[in-house]
Amino acid sequence: MLSNFLIKMYWRNTMREPLEVRIERRLQETGLPGVSFGVVAEDKLACCEAIGLADKATGERLTNRHLLQACSISKFVSAIIALCVAERYKVNMDADINNYLTSWYMPRTRRDGTGAEADTEAGAPPLKPVSLRSLLCHQAGLLDPDDSFDSLVPGESAPTLLEILGGQTRLLPQSVVPVSAPYENFAYSDAGYCVIEQVLQDITGMSFTLLAEEFLFSPLGLGAFECRFEQPL
Incomplete structure (x- = not known):
């Protein structure tokens, strides 16, 4: 490393x-x-x-003022912020993520992995919810398509988080839907951390930029650092 x-x-x-x-x-x-x-x-x-x-x-x-891609180092930052938010706002790490989402809805999958949403069929196995814990450990049943979450090209506008979750961008050309039940498999998922970002914003009413500042950069005295998505950077 x-x-x-x-x-x-x-x-x-x-x-x-x-x-x-x-x-x-x-x-x-x-x-x-x-x-x-x-x-x-x-x-x-x-x-x-x-x-x-x-x-x-x-x-x-290259200087230390140039902007470089943080890539998945940002997941470590996101996980720290998620745990801080969970502690302050008394979030149940194992509860259905939909209990906290207000601007988007996470479909659930059956225990048999069919991905069916309706649970009214006679004899159908119960739906198993996705939780914040399962998202953090890449075991929420999400599977990113090949070639998804590629880099933005110069001049390309950054999509909104809801556009990404809804499969309305080339970064993720399909909506976020579990393909298997939580904890059945490990699958590294960028989409899962997009869901985490959305749920943190819905819980707190704060943008991820402000969350990073309040829970991470400010307490660490890293005043020169910031996390933002405004264009241009």
Whole structure:
């Protein structure tokens, strides 16, 4: 892992070459244009650096002010915020997520995995709800389609969360519906964390931007950091 590599290299003061030189060499070996990183030591930000290029075509050097994709590191942030919200608002982690959703509805699946929504059929197995816990651990029965959640291209507008959940974007061309009962399988799901974001906003009445500020960045003293989706960034 890059994080482990950086931490080890930062503390090896007796290494034969500077950290920057070693990272530059690794960038050349891997073909990556650049990397931005921070090292936290004793609960403080020890360094925040950027090495390499922001643009191979122009040769522009990367700085720690450039915007880079956080990708699934954001799921770790989302999980922390979800647990903070659950604690403050007394959220039952195992309750039906629909108990907390107000702007969207999560379809449920039968225990046999048929995905049928109606539960009035004689002898039909009971519907099993999706919970916040099952969403957090990627066991809510959701399965992202191949090639979904690709990166936005320059100039492309970011869709709303409800558009994504409703399958109205190229990022997710189908609505979010469980394909199996919760806890039957593990399936890494970006869509599941979109649901988490929506339920947190519905519970608190706050945007995810404000939630990140209140529960994470502000308590940690990270005033220079922010999480927002407004265009342009």
